[in-house]
Amino acid sequence: MATKLRSQTWFDSLEYYAFARRAYIRSEGLSRQSFFGKPVIGICNSWSELNHCNIHLRTVAEAVKRGVWQAGGVPFEFPTISLGEVFMRPTTMLFRNLMAMDVEESIRANPLDGVVLLCGCDKTTPAQLMGAASADLPSIFVTGGPMLSGDYKGGKVGSGTDMRKIFDNYRTGQMSDEELCEFEGCAARSHGHCMVMGTASTMTSIAEALGMTLTGCASIPAPDSRRLAMAELSGRRIVEMVNEDLRPSKIMTREAFENAITTSMALGGSTNAVVHLIAIAGRLGIQITLEDFHRISKSTPYLANIKPSGSYLMEDFFYSGGLPALMRNILPLLHGDCITVTGSTIGENLKDSPCYNEDVIRPLDKALNTEGGTLILYGNLAPNGAVIKHTAASEHLLQHRGPAYVFDDHEHMLADLLRDDLPVDENTVLVLKNAGPHGGPGFPEWGQIPMPTKLLKRGVKDMVRISDSRMSGTSFGTVVLHISPESAIGGPLAAVQTGAEIVLDTAGRRIDINIPQAELDRRLAAFEPPKPHYTRGYGKMFLDHVTQAHLGCDFDFLHGEAK
8 A cells, every 4th residue: 555645745734735725625515534535536537529439428437436435535537638530630640649748747737646547539548548657646447438339221330431431332423412311320329439440449449458447348338337337346446556556657568568469459450559559658668669560460360350350340349258258369379467457467357258259259260360450561662661451451452563643632632532534543552642740740540542433433442552641440441551751751652753653562561662762762852841730839849749650659758768
């Protein structure tokens, strides 16, 4: 047990402000006995009406408070900024680091002994993990959970993934305005984050795999009553963690990060996990590289039959046993002795975690793929690396060469893709520049370049697309992402011109432009950077300090001391 509660240095000293703080706490209707000398637990809430994924977190917070009171602590809920992926422009990734700073400083500046963090939407989970790692007070996560499965004309549909397919049907005249309107009401029919294995489901699963949630937390659907029961239990547990002084730095070790990468690969998780895990680890001074992802992917089978790479949805995953069942299947590949917020090890937590449907959660000997879902590429276009989610790609395109058609920016791309005379075919490689951390700005989800309308009308469903941007974890297709260094700072992608031959060789782990090195060098020497998007405020700070994709896109001044 901690020798003295951190919060008591705010409330129990000889200075005037200790008296004033006690008085102002009592102005909230609390008696002195309700808070003085007891663990003070912050509930860090990313609720917002501009974030549909997290809109139920006020109710979740009430359940956490019940647990805190039951265990003898006193809860105080506080807000931070909330990042709603669908609503914010140009991307929530621009503000992930800002939210992480908000979380860290809110925890550090207030009289808190421990914190429960409520998250769900894509960037809220990594931002809170980054902030909690930096603050390093006893912390436990309660994720918001996925939506209920969508249903349209008797068939299950997944938000994001099936929405993209349906919208392509609408673009090509295969669907009426009325049908599209009906589908809008069927695709996302409850609160919670996307119910496919997109970035939100990936990152909440990673929070559990890291050991930062109670066992089984990540998979419970948002409207399920067990979500609130889990929140209550988490409120009870954080008080015990304060007494044990169990901090994120003791849980999120290098071995825990390897467990998280392994779990993400078995899930067929989002490529965005690569960027986020590197950033979270960096806050703790732990160096995770792209080669760690490649090494673990090569030895981890893909087991979760969930869209966009598989056939089912997160609700099916939960009913089949959820993340504990999947992690038990891969326990031989995990560091089973890693401690978690439960106070027990991963191995101890998973020993009684049955699977109820082996088509949804495959055993090791019936894997969907012998390797994980993410492949790391290099080459003369990506000297610092790039990623491709090859389990969601078209197999016939994984070895491909074809002429480039280049879009210099996002708006140019959107306009051109509608042209019936666009000079492309199924062999063309679509290339998007200026969509990375600086170029976007903020590293937006523009990488799944929409299929050209003229090709959709011909029945072409996929083609090779490359960029220095990200894509939503709900996306699919043969898409090379996170090319580093990015084009806006003079990376090799800046030298690509329409007509140049692009070679994708996933077997050799390469993405290249087929021109002489001397010509590539000449073009890059003549490169002139675009005008910066920001000259003041947070935007300028982002441009001045953000690292490249292969380093996690965190701010250079927020990295922890190397271990």
